[in-house]
Amino acid sequence: MLDRWPPKTATKPTAQPLLISLAIPHNIRGTAETDDLSQSINYSTLASTLRTSLSPVSLTDLQPIFPSLEAITSHAFDLLLSHFSSSAPALQGAWLKVTQVKPPLHCKTVGIESQASSTKGAGWHSHSIRHLIEDLECKAIIGVNAAERLERQLVQINISIEHDGGFDLGKDSVDFRSLTRRLYDSVEKTTYLTLEALASYIALETLRELRQQHANLSPKVTIKAAKPYALVFAGSSEVEIRRTIEDYRNELDNPSTITQLPESGSKTHTVAIAIGSNIGDSYQNIEQALRLLEQPHQVLNEASDIFLEVIDTSFLYESAPMYVTEQPSFINCACMVETNLKPLHLLALLKKIEELVGRVPSIRNGPRAIDLDIVLYDNAVIDTRPVGARQDLGNLEGELVVPHPRMAEREFVLRPLYDMMPDYIHPVRNMTIHTLLKELLFSSKDAPMKRVIPFPQLPVSPQSTLPPATLTRWTYPIPGYKDASGGMKTYLMAILNVTPDSFSDGSEHDTLPTALSCVRDAVDGGADIIDVGGYSTRPGAAFVSEEQEIERVVPVIAAVRKADGASHVPISVDTFRPGVARAAILAGANCINDVHAFTGSESYPYSTLTSEERMKAEECMAEMKNIAREYAVPIVLMHSRGDAGKNKDYSFYGYARDSGVLEGVRIELGNKVDAIVKGRGGVRRWMVIVDPGVGFSKSVEDNLETMRNASSVVADMHVGSDKGRRRNPLAGFPQLIGPSRKSFLGQILSTKHGKTCDPHDRVWATGATVSCAVQQGATVVRVHDVKEMRDIVSISDSLWK
Incomplete structure (x- = not known):
């Protein structure tokens, strides 16, 4: 007698039919060799023992009464495996499945499977327990076809709940009625496009219900969700997933609850x-x-x-x-x-x-x-x-x-x-x-x-208490969407190095007249922003003090901001120093372009830094964040690993499906971006542009891999391995790519043509990479040769944007 249905009267439970399957582990060698029945298991005795023990005595005497399938399973193991029992042969172990064929509404059966072994003395120990729900039938909006969005269709759900330990058959039970009712009610309200999403939701709701019933257990659930009418020549389309509490830690630790207005103001x-x-x-x-x-x-x-x-x-x-x-x-x-x-x-x-x-x-x-x-x-x-x-939204x-x-x-x-x-x-x-x-x-x-990326109007009056007004704004598409109107464009960042030793144009623009001439040419050529740098990042470049760097960039920025025909153009300062960034912004710069992503030039590898070096990197980030927030300026954050010519090994990321270098950029730069955007004092997400760092700490092949698959750097995907997997922290960010005249282009051309290729001879090689950058969805390309690249970008935009 299983006391699970509501009784017809308060004192009379309802008898129910059960199916019991039994498997016995037994060494058959002796019986096989001798054909001796005494060494075999008497199936008749086992079956009659279970039937007699579990069935009511008579129609009037309904004993024994079991409160749950678990209690029946426990009682059966007592009969089969307890050494003191004389009503059944002594066994070393047994596998038992108890199925309730008249289950809660909407499902075909519910049941429990368990395996147990006899122990020394008088007892047994269960070492696997699995609860089962077969063919729970619900109706839900599910699918991508137009007809599937109009009315609910049948969904069949099969659930397996495994318990590794802690579940006591003699004391614990799963309330199948509560679980199936919860799933039936909640699934009918869903409108998922895919079975995968629906199955994941069912797994979460199952774990939520189980946690409410048994807070101390950590079950594993397997969900099979099927659409029987989805395919004409197949029984069903089906998805099977396996989930644990760890897969939904955030959702389960912060359960959805219906609440009144919180009464206390002390909680965060x-x-x-x-x-x-x-x-x-x-x-x-x-x-x-x-x-x-x-x-x-x-x-x-x-x-x-x-x-x-x-x-x-x-x-x-x-x-x-x-x-x-x-x-x-x-x-x-x-x-x-x-x-x-x-x-x-x-x-x-x-x-x-x-x-x-x-x-x-x-x-x-x-x-x-x-x-x-x-x-x-x-x-x-x-x-x-x-x-x-509360019937409508008009009040x-x-x-x-x-x-x-x-x-x-x-x-x-x-x-x-x-x-x-x-x-x-x-x-x-x-x-x-x-x-x-x-x-x-x-x-x-x-x-x-x-x-949208807004650029502030700078410098501002010292007396102003408002955030800066807006100088201009850039628009770019959401990843995965093309602009049918043709209004989107790739922006051109013109390089202005006011240094004597930059790898490509050192000493060409290190006086105010030559710098202003370069700016006018760039603006006339179609530049959308001027990037002013006073410290060369090429390998082996001479050290420049902060004071020297300020002396180089600030006069140029101030002059450009006042120059006829160029005062309206945004200016970026290419620096990794907070002092230089602040001085440049006060002179009229509208953007910070940092090759070390706010952590300073000596912050790689972060795990090996001394406490003093780590503190210095953290202070640099904090100060740069404060500057960016105070003046509301966009920031370009580049992937780098210290010296641009070193640290080119990405084998640590060999697990990645695409390539180690791409995964390295996503994780290393992503960690910095997360620290800059999230948490108290974070920079606005819309102000961040990421740069994969082409030409910095990457081999020739790594640079090519980064170029040809740059879109995957900001793809909405998962990164990391094993338990460290998470959403790509760079997902969706606009991307700046700067391949202009880089040495890897010279190496390729030298290999192909057998002669050294000077940076000034890499213009059309740059054009090829710029076109590739546009095809990969770059929002900005950073170039030396603005006029030539403008035409390449225009055609590339027409092709791919």
Whole structure:
């Protein structure tokens, strides 16, 4: 008697049929050689023993009663393996499967498999336990075909739950009814495109339920998800995955919960805030709003212990207006913050910031200088409206609904969230941000949004309390999308070395007249930005003090900023020194180009640095971050390994599917970018451009590999090996590639033609690599020969962008 169905009366359980399969490990050598029945196992005795022991005594006497399949399994092992038992032959071990053929609704069967061995004395020990759910049938929106998005189709789910240890058959049990009900209800609400995503979601929900039932266990689940009607000439299409708690550590450690408004203001909360602007200088408005966010005391005029820190930002997007279309395009982004502000207190802060930045009352979804919305607050579900007034979204004014009720229909909300937290599970829809975005894009006919990099107008007045105004902005496509309008372009960064010893143009532009002449030629030739450098990075170059470097670059930058025909062009300072960067920005530079990615020239390999060297690298990064944030300047962060001519071994990354050098760039530069963008005091993500460092600490073949596969450096993929695998930290960043006149081009040409190739003779070789860079999706190419490269870029853009 299995007491699992609700009884017809309070005191009378319901009898149920069970199927029991039994396998006995037994040495058959003696029986095989002698044909002696006494050395064999009496199957009849085993079967009758189990049947008699497990079946009710009569229709009126329903004993024994078992509360679970686990209890039946434990009782059967007692019969079969306990040495004191006289009702069954002594066995050394047994494998048992108990199947409930009248299971909870919506599935064919549930069951348990277990293997046990007898122990010394009177007992046994189980060494494998597996719970099974067979053919749980649900209906869900699943698939990529148009018809599959219109109505739910049947999905069959098979689940295996393995326990390595800790599960006690005599005490523990799995509540199949609770688990299958949870899965049935939750799967019906999903709208995944792929079986893979659905199977992963089912695994997560299964582990969540099991953790609620048995918090101390660490089961392994195998999920088979099948679509029986997907293929005409096959039984089904099916995906099988295997998952553990470790695969969902973040999701399980931060479970989705329905909450009321948090009562305490002492806890630190993680909040996602959506930001938008389409009036005035939108970039300046957004930067001002972010700075005010981190000053809650001043904004709210409170002396309490409240705090708020921005810990991550998205890329910046230009999007067409929704709902009210007769208005300017919006600039959108999002940020993650840590705060102890309660939801309504935080909402009050956002409304006050909107007032300070300049938002005035407007029509709903109309134009505004700044718009700040709480999109997510931890995993909370919040609705401050009266219970009877939650049927529609026409009464949100002055109320707070979290998660934001319209986020699933807005690319300009989902895509910034995806930049920062793609695997976050929406606490109501039970789908990741990644899946919600894919769902939206699948059904959307809108043109893809553009990403934006703003350049500040510098220098600024010392009396100004606002962030810098905007000089210009660059747009570039979201990776994987082409611009059908043809409006996207690859930007040209013109090289201006005011040094006596640069590898290609040393001493050519180290006077103010020659430097200004070079700038005018570059601007006339189509340069979008001028990169001014005063310290050669070629191997063996002479040391230059910080004072000397400032003396070289600052006068040139100041002169260019005032020069006729060039004052409107952004200027980048090519330096790894904070003092030089600050001096250049005060003179009018708009961007920092750092070949060592903010860690200084003596920071490789980081693992072997002394504590003093490590502190120096950390101080350099902190100071550079402060400068970039203070002046809101874009930054170019390059991959390098100290001396450009050394450290070319990437064998440590030999596990990579593409190549060691590409993986090395992704991980080594990615670690620095993460440290620069994420956490308190981070640089805005939209201000970062990455450079794979062509020509720096790479062999000829490594440089070619980097060029021909540059798009994989910023691909949305996983990096690392084994447990260290994670999303590529460089995913989605705009890329600058600088192959101009590099020595590896000279080596190739010398090998092909049998003669030395001077840097000035590498112009057309540079052209080939520039075209390759455009084909690989580079946002910027850094070149010496602007006029020649302009034509190459124009044709390459037409071919590939």
